[in-house]
Amino acid sequence: MIMKKRSLPLFRSGDIGGMAYALAGNIVNYIIIIGVLLYVFEWPEYLVFGRVIPGMSIGLMGSGIYYAWMANRLAKKEGRSDVTALPSGVSTPAMFVYLWGVIAPLNYAIDKPEDVWMVAVAATFLGGVIEALGSFVGPWLRKFLPRAALLGTVGGIALVWMANKGFYDVYADPILGMPILLIAIIGLIGGYVFPKKIPALLIAIVGGIGYAFVLGRVTPDVSGFGFTLTNPVTGINAIMTGLASISPYLAVIIPIQIYNFIETMDNVESAIAAGDRYSVREAQIADGAMTMLSAVFGGVVPNTVWLGHPGLKKGNAGSGYSWISGLILGAAGIFGAYAFVNSLMPPVIAAITFIWCSIVIIVQAFREAAPLKHGAAIVVAFIPHIADYVYTEIELTLFSQGVYEITPEVTSALLGEGVMWSGVMELKYGAILTSMLWAAITAFIIDKRLDKAGYVSLAASVLALVGFIHTPSLGLTVNPFFYGYLIMGIMCILFSALKNNFKSPDGYDYV
Structure with missing residues (x-):
């Protein structure tokens, strides 16, 4: 035809x-x-x-x-x-x-x-x-x-x-x-x-x-x-x-x-x-x-x-x-x-x-x-973008008042006024990459592929190391996020190797 x-x-x-x-x-x-x-x-x-x-x-x-x-x-x-x-x-x-x-x-x-x-x-x-x-x-x-x-x-x-x-x-x-x-x-x-x-x-x-x-x-x-x-x-x-x-x-x-x-x-x-x-x-x-x-x-x-x-x-x-x-x-x-x-x-x-x-x-x-059970991964993917939005709005508000740099003193003042600010800056930087990484990690865990979740975590550690996520500038920097993702990657790969003794039951529903 x-x-x-x-x-x-x-x-x-x-x-x-x-x-x-x-x-x-x-x-x-x-x-x-x-x-x-x-x-x-x-x-x-x-x-x-x-x-x-x-x-x-x-x-x-x-x-x-x-x-x-x-x-x-x-x-x-x-x-x-x-x-x-x-x-x-x-x-x-x-x-x-x-x-x-x-x-x-x-x-x-x-x-x-x-x-x-x-x-x-x-x-x-x-x-x-x-x-x-x-x-x-x-x-x-x-x-x-x-x-x-x-x-x-x-x-x-x-x-x-x-x-x-x-x-x-x-x-x-x-x-x-x-x-x-x-x-x-x-x-x-x-x-x-x-x-x-x-x-x-x-x-x-x-x-x-x-x-x-x-x-x-x-x-x-x-x-x-x-x-x-x-x-x-x-x-x-x-x-x-x-x-x-x-x-x-x-x-x-x-x-x-x-x-x-x-x-x-x-x-x-x-x-x-x-x-x-x-x-x-x-x-x-x-x-x-x-x-x-x-x-x-x-x-x-x-x-x-x-x-x-x-x-x-x-x-x-x-x-x-x-x-x-x-x-x-x-x-x-x-x-x-x-x-x-x-x-x-x-x-x-x-x-x-x-x-x-x-x-x-x-x-x-x-x-x-x-599958539809990946809904949890989608929700996780939303969160870095919310942090990006919150950071941008607060930053523009500060700009409107003549504050053009978020110094430790500015951060302290925001926290002192009860602003939900801890971790927002770090999650904002590279938000789209962080969103995709965490959604992928969550989806692979749901699919019982801890090995793949580990590989994504290791990739995230490299991105954190060179400054693509969680830091405001590029550059080789050994930071806490590098270690955090590295530990996550090792844990997932080890858990995957123990799959005969460490597994999720078939049909498990988290809702």
């Missing part, structure tokens, strides 16, 4: 919800970046709107078009018309790390914003290289690690970065947010069918925008239009200059880009679980290439495959949302229209899509875990 090749339509109704997700989510990130660079770091407008924003937009446009093309290739290969393109955009966790871990210390050490920008684009370009190189490790990790480790990590990120942010935005504007959220839950989770079968997400988004106009929450702003695009020669020269000053920040750049390529791997794994069998390696190389492209044109944060593919697939999105969103984001950045686009889309609209997609991802993590 010959499989009939199918092409995805350029656009279908489900792409409207996908466009809202891609546009709203990226616009919110742009608002954060613009606010921090302009009003916290006091960068001049020509740098922010003339280089950073257009550069980021070029990267996003390239990603949107590429992933739409990738979806069409998969549809033709498998003879299907229900393929959904991978969502992509600015990596929110990486964005915060780049802003506060790379640009902030540079900004306070160097008087000239132009010089800071040069190091920032160099850091972004190098990050793209690392992300692309990670493609050679990602597929192997996906085969070796239990699905609970991969999906649990995605679920943890969805919980702390998407669901939290979504509900916070809803409660920041309850009169607008709560009714829209109710519509989304009624239709998307409750399964109720609206008149003429209009998609619930479309009603929530379009109706929400109209409702926002009625409430006066949005005011169209047409100022700032005009063509702006960094000469790539200028960008390349900036990268070459910035690389000379980048070494002190490698300890931040390398771990966050490892985070990023594993995030891409996890999110592609989520898409595979939803039925679209994309190449993990290709997606990672594409992310790295688009991040490098963004840097050449002035961008200062990396791109990544986003969470949310299962929710978009459930909403019948195809490839149209990806390439159209990419073109809109690119044109908006190049022609200075981000302020106008944002004026039509209050943050609470993005919040609805965040909440919906995060719910789907978290539920999928438990449903798709094979």
Whole structure:
């Protein structure tokens, strides 16, 4: 039987919800970046709107078009018309790390914003290289690690970065947010069918925008239009200059880009679980290439495959949302229209899509875990991400008060006020790796493979030794975490050798 090749339509109704997700989510990130660079770091407008924003937009446009093309290739290969393109955009966790871990210390050490920008684009370009190189490790990790480790990590990120942010935005504007959220839950989770079968997400988004106009929450702003695009020669020269000053920040750049390529791997794994069998390696190389492209044109944060593919697939999105969103984001950045686009889309609209997609991802993590008893491993995977979130929020709070370093005195003061702080810093560093490691250890123990749990523990000890987890900087350091994981590994391997005298009964259920 010959499989009939199918092409995805350029656009279908489900792409409207996908466009809202891609546009709203990226616009919110742009608002954060613009606010921090302009009003916290006091960068001049020509740098922010003339280089950073257009550069980021070029990267996003390239990603949107590429992933739409990738979806069409998969549809033709498998003879299907229900393929959904991978969502992509600015990596929110990486964005915060780049802003506060790379640009902030540079900004306070160097008087000239132009010089800071040069190091920032160099850091972004190098990050793209690392992300692309990670493609050679990602597929192997996906085969070796239990699905609970991969999906649990995605679920943890969805919980702390998407669901939290979504509900916070809803409660920041309850009169607008709560009714829209109710519509989304009624239709998307409750399964109720609206008149003429209009998609619930479309009603929530379009109706929400109209409702926002009625409430006066949005005011169209047409100022700032005009063509702006960094000469790539200028960008390349900036990268070459910035690389000379980048070494002190490698300890931040390398771990966050490892985070990023594993995030891409996890999110592609989520898409595979939803039925679209994309190449993990290709997606990672594409992310790295688009991040490098963004840097050449002035961008200062990396791109990544986003969470949310299962929710978009459930909403019948195809490839149209990806390439159209990419073109809109690119044109908006190049022609200075981000302020106008944002004026039509209050943050609470993005919040609805965040909440919906995060719910789907978290539920999928438990449903798709094979076997279902790996649910404990998924829960364990959530915890490092919670620590990451807590640390980031407290750190930003301290920054807002002029405290830019968490010294022993600051730690003592936090503990003295009853803040749950002991161990948070250590668990935060390398959270995504720690999440995967502990989920894998737990899953292997559940599967009665103590030997594999031991091997993962030994791998964790090496990662702790070189500074990839639990410490703020890279470097060979014999620390308590190295010993802790080493002891764990030895214990698991010894227990495995005693399997005739030390075993778990068949059918054991921990619940």
